[in-house]
Amino acid sequence: MRIHINGIGVVGGFGSGVKALLTCLEMGLPPLKVHDTGYGPAFLADTSPLEAFVRKKSLRRIDHFSQMAILGAHLALQDGGMPSMAAKRTGLIICSGYGASRTTFSFLDSVINDGDACASPTSFSNSVHNAAAGHLSILLKLGGPSLTVSQFEMSVPSALLSARQWLQEGRVDHVLFGAVDEYCDVVGYCWRSFFGEDDHCVMSPLSQDRESAIPGEGSVFFLLSKEKADTSKYGSVVDVRMGRLDGASVLSSEQTTFILGADGHKGCDRLYADFMPPGAESACYSPLYGSLPIGPAFDMAIAALCIREEKMFASPESVADQGKYNIIRKALPLTPGSITCLKVAKDYEFGIITVTTG
Secondary structure (H helix, E strand, O other): OOEEEEEEEEEEOOEEOHHHHHHHHHHOOOOOOEOOOOOOEOEOOOOHHHHHOOOHHHHOOOOHHHHHHHHHHHHHHHHOOOOOOOHHHEEEEEEOOOOOHHHHHHHHHHHHHHOHHHOOHHHHHHHOOOHHHHHHHHHHOOOOOEEEEOOHHHHHHHHHHHHHHHHHHOOOOEEEEEEEEOOOHHHHHHHHHHHOOOOOOOOOOOOOOOOOOOEEOEEEEEEEEOOOOOOOOOOEEEEEEEEEOOOOOOOOOOOOEEEEOOOOOHHHHHHHHHOOOOOOOEEOOHHHOOEOOOHHHHHHHHHHHHHHHOEEOOOOOOOOOOOOOOEOOOOEEOOOOEEEEEEEOHHHEEEEEEEEOO
């Protein structure tokens, strides 16, 4: 079954909105916002544009994680031409790898410093993974089903399978589907501890000889439906798969262009070569948004933009190739009209999302 993409909302280190992402794709690397705690660079998201959609008073007790989700959702609704919608027939699915990590550790700090009896109730209520879905359901007055999914790097394809099932069953007319992850000091500390103190400011995914991942944060939301909206030009999702490579090829020999979710972790990046069909063209855009579990959602948004613009954008210059991946180095017409987003995690776990025209 086709899942039609009727609107997209993106928030990341490159800015907010599809226009900011499109500019980033056309011009190259975005300005990198450096985290100021000594843990190295990070792609940080600015949620100040949210004030155009929600009153400040309503955001007073809502944390950064949920604010990124709310901003991404409003941008997707605006982009899809549905600022108001049939709330009872709209489902909400949010996925995350890290969850509300900043708020979770703030709550733990309050328990350590003040004890159980005086721990922050606001931090506790915002620390659970489904807090963002709760805030969004209230602000948008959604009456449909709500679901939060967390499966680390496979969170996006896993949640997208649920969205497809809801639409196929006719349970809802639309699904507001989103992915959110945030950066926090604990993530930065772990990053520095595991990967050393190389303060590189450019990621070099698919490189075999060095760790170049830079942590990121952001949100990506899609307005999905079984029926195509008259104004939609983003194409549709025709295939969502998950699994683990067991020796047999999981990719069709049918001609398609690939977007590789390699994000600078050399242990995982080296595995992509075992999935790629010979001669297939591929691109990688993770240096534009950073390394984070919901990276496949950014790739899906970029694939939809490629469909709309009828071209494949050039990969950033820092993306390595080493003769294995036939990396796209300059913008090309989109032929054929399908794009397969591939994410490979450790132990050959994979997620596949295919976006096509129509």
